Amino acid sequence: MTSPISCVTLIYPQSIAEQALILIQALQQLIVEAKLPLSIEAVASEQKLTQKIRKQLSQQYQQPLLVIDDKQQLTLLTNGVSVSPEWNSLQRRVVSAGRKSELLLQATKLTASSRVLDATAGFGHDSLILASSGAQLTLLERNPLMVLLLKYEQQMMAKQPNWQKLMARLHIVCAESTEYMQPAPTACDLQAQTISHAFDVIYLDPMFPESSYAHSSKGAKVGKHMQALHQIAEPPSLKEEQALLSLALSFVAPGGRVVVKRPIQAPVFASQAANESWQNDVVRFDAYFTYL
Numbered sequence: 099m100t101s102p103i104s105c106v107t108l109i110y111p112q113s114i115a116e117q118a119l120i121l122i123q124a125l126q127q128l129i130v131e132a133k134l135p136l137s138i139e140a141v142a143s144e145q146k147l148t149q150k151i152r153k154q155l156s157q158q159y160q161q162p163l164l165v166i167d168d169k170q171q172l173t174l175l176t177n178g179v180s181v182s183p184e185w186n187s188l189q190r191r192v193v194s195a196g197r198k199s200e201l202l203l204q205a206t207k208l209t210a211s212s213r214v215l216d217a218t219a220g221f222g223h224d225s226l227i228l229a230s231s232g233a234q235l236t237l238l239e240r241n242p243l244m245v246l247l248l249k250y251e252q253q254m255m256a257k258q259p260n261w262q263k264l265m266a267r268l269h270i271v272c273a274e275s276t277e278y279m280q281p282a283p284t285a286c287d288l289q290a291q292t293i294s295h296a297f298d299v300i301y302l303d304p305m306f307p308e309s310s311y312a313h314s315s316k317g318a319k320v321g322k323h324m325q326a327l328h329q330i331a332e333p334p335s336l337k338e339e340q341a342l343l344s345l346a347l348s349f350v351a352p353g354g355r356v357v358v359k360r361p362i363q364a365p366v367f368a369s370q371a372a373n374e375s376w377q378n379d380v381v382r383f384d385a386y387f388t389y390l
């Protein structure tokens with residue numbers, strides 16, 4: 099099924115009009131290559147895009163906007179909150195990531211030969227930690243605006259030599275993961291068969307209820323990203339959780355695992371008890387094992 103094309107307004111400061119034009123062309127190219135159901139309407143702003151002006155724009159448009167600034171940063175502006183993936187800010191964590199420091203790597207037990215499906219990519223932060231292991235990552239994200247942000251970030255980061263190898267291991271796909279993980283319709287569907295069971299680990303980090311973030315001790319940054327996501331993505335219902343988990347368990351390679359991120363106090367995902375859990379004082383990673 100093809101999704102209807104939505105038009106997104108992209109604001110740029112008039113002072114960088116020439117540069118912005120080149121960036122907008124690059125974005126349009128990404129939209130075509132990734133077949134995103136998006137079109138861009140570019141609008142020049144006479145004013146400097148300060149936080150105050152961004153808040154005003156957000157109120158004026160009443161829908162998510164994209165903003166390009168003079169440092170070529172692409173930002174999602176939603177309900178007055180301005181965010182971008184900012185993968186550079188994760189550099190220290192990515193470089194030193196290991197099973198000692200990252201609960202997510204303890205729960206996923208990745209090696210450099212692992213193939214991972216991050217079925218709820220968001221800003222791709224967890225994907226970067228997962229990819230730090232050397233594993234190949236497929237990132238699924240159903241919101242085309244988020245996919246555009248991810249693809250743009252990947253393109254910009256790949257210009258930095260120390261990030262190139264990791265960027266090459268990330269494959270970003272715009273898809274609803276419950277559709278992507280559907281079993282092969284017929285035994286003869288060779289293409290579907292190659293995708294199914296192609297992943298050793300499937301990672302799920304669906305939205306938590308907004309109240310779970312209010313007292314996060316991880317600081318304002320985590321809060322800001324998730325706050326922005328809450329304007330454009332909904333936490334799943336119990337039925338949706340059950341569909342996601344059961345599809346993931348049948349889609350992962352036999353002997354593989356499905357790992358779900360939960361707020362520490364949250365009940366188990368899809369009302370299904372996990373085989374093993376890893377937790378700190380903020381989050382819990384619940385792992386569901388499959389057997390050979």
Ligand SMILES: C[S@@+](CC[C@H](N)C(=O)[O-])C[C@H]1O[C@@H](n2cnc3c(N)ncnc32)[C@H](O)[C@@H]1O
Pocket residue numbers: 217218219220221222223224225238239240241244273274275276303304305306327331
């Ligand atoms: C909590 S965020 C993930 C954050 C991510 N782990 C990170 O580190 O940035 C959840 C994201 O998953 C996406 N999502 C939720 N359900 C999905 C589904 N069924 N298929 C594809 N994407 C989904 C949402 O659009 C949202 O961007």
